[in-house]
Amino acid sequence: MSTERGVHDADMARQLARKPRRFERLIVGSLFIAGAISIAITIGILWELGSESLLFFLDDDVTLGKFFFSTEWSPQAGSFGIWPLILGTMLITVIALLVAIPVGLSAAIYLSEYASPRVRNFLKPVLEILVGIPTVVFGFFALTFMTPLLRSIFGSQVGFFNVLSAGIVVGLLIVPLVSSLAEDAMAAVPDSLRQASYGLGASRLETSLRVVVPAALSGIAAGVVVAMSRAVGETMVVTLASGASPRNFSLADDSLFGYILSPFEGAQTMTGYIAITASGDISYDTIDYNSIFAIGLTLFVITLGLNSLSRRIVKRFRQEYE
């Protein structure tokens, strides 16, 4: 009798497990679709950047060679060489990193290795507030504070629009990114390493610079690369503070430090060109309209490259601690 009943229960369990659950499958199906929308977004981005860029390159005025090798970008005159825009982006990114790396790394080392919990609890929210401030407000700050400040320090050689002001403010903007990623990396270093170092008589400075930082180097490097990609893609600060004219140059005629790499003059960036060209009613299928997509594609490739570089750094050089 009892065995019979046991068989019956097992049967039922098997039946229940096999019961088709349409509702459940519907739910899982729609959740999958939600996940797959991200693929649709990627396809959308690739399709739109690709197809409009193709139209751009099919234009009579444009050739691939000129796009990649000419150093003059003046759409009105029909010359489309991307280098002046890349130059602007590069200058601002370099200045931004010169600000953000020392400040961000110092902040990270201090917060992770030196600060008492009380100091940490005060300083971390400050950095978090910095993350929450919209970039257009940073742009306002660059234009109304940083540029006048630089002009009062360096005199009238500093243009009203200049890459130095934009670069410094972009640097301030990415400090929290550098510091939080670096701090995460240092927090992942196990305490036993620090204790071993202290046990050998090392000071706090020696422990943090010679033990913790090297152990966390891959994470720190990855953070810097991510910050760099963020600086390259930053739009509002550079649109407001760095001006709307590309820095066309000729390697043969222009002085390298006086003009081409000068931080005191304005230079339009890739993002700045896209934003300025698209503001106002831009008409479809004009060369201007198509050109922003070609610039966008270049920007997309650069940032994607930087982001995957950062992931590869982490993967390749990560130290596994138990």
Add this chain to the structure above:
Amino acid sequence: MTTQTPQKSPLDYFPTEDEYQRLLDKRTRRGTAVRITFLLMLAVAVVGLGILLYTIIDDSFGIVAVVNENEPEDILAAYGYDPTVTVLSDLNKEQLVEVLAGSISSGVGRRLEREQRFFADRLVFESQAKWDEVCASDEPPSGCGGGVRSKADVVALVEERVIAPDIIDASRLTASIFNPQRFKDKVEADFLTNPDRYEDYTFDQVRFQWRAWFSWKFITSPASDKPEIAGVRTAVLGSIWLVAITVLFAVPVGVGAAIYLEEFAKPTRINDFIQTNINNLAGVPSIIYGMLGLAVLVRVLEPITSGSLFGDGAPNGRTILSAGLTLGLLTLPVVIISSQEAIRAVPNSLRQAGMGLGATKWQTVRSQVLPVAIPGILTGTILAVARAIGETAPLILVGAAGFITVSPSGPFSQFTALPIQIFQWTSLPQEEWRHLAAAASLVLLVLLLSLNAVAVLLRNRYSRRLT
């Protein structure tokens, strides 16, 4: 013969007491120096933030130099009041309307009256016959149905239309407090050196008065091409509409995707690809999303986003719907990633207990996992939405109009938004607009900081329960 090398004692390898002290001092000094350098660097970031906030507040208040078309004193004196003890709002409503009627054209008066009447029992600018005719038409103006203008409303109208202040220069908060005379001298010097600019006025007409650019009136006034009366209502409403659409799109899709990836996805190729893809999307610059919005939502999907598919719509796809969806696409990866983290933090024992009781996978997720994960999901979502509110570049791309005075009325309206307004005002060269940009930034920052505070509170309140 063997040379006897002196046996070195292990102690000889150690420095002498003096040397030891010297080296130790050196290490300590270096340690302190570097520690101070770290602190200084950190101070750069903190001071940078401080100066940024200071700049914005400094520009949001201060003394302005104003030239009035009509002086309020003259108006008061005309009604027999003593201008030294009374202010405009001491006049009664009849007198105020009379002042208004004496100063504006009858056309403007009729327009104002059609917007909202001045008195319930009589008409000021319109004849009764014409009024009845207008109100009987197919589209009667708002004045036909609504109530009457309040006295405060009439005072505001008199200030705007009769006194009609023109701000010719503005000073900052700290300068106004510590050195107001310098600003006055500067304006006076301007009059001497720049007579062309001020040919309609003399310096004696200039009044110096305090002005809070950031005020309740600033938040509730619509945009205007006159800095004296311009406000951010249009932009704030636009931002609210955008956030609503962003949340409606990004939260269900984002949380759904996170649940799928964390709870249901088996490690197949396609699921791995989705995960990598989401991580990549999170790093794409926001301006690229703007281009996606422009090319796909505004242009290709124009029949849907302009609303023409559903009857009457906007002339093109540059609508709130396009912009909101663009921000939604931009926010989606961030929402997914933060929701995934929240779901991952739910202890496995809960899932096992649910399944052990015979619940199906979805039942377990719905009744065990999600309730525990929701605070974390909410926190991440609020932070993502706060980021979306501040986004400017994608909105420029999808065609936020810079100058709009009509409040948005639905998803198919043209729109402007707070960050766009800040961008436009910052780009204008005159001093007054810069102060407006600062005040608008302050509005935006207050909004974002309160959202962030809510997120932090949520996190603190529920993090205890989880552990």
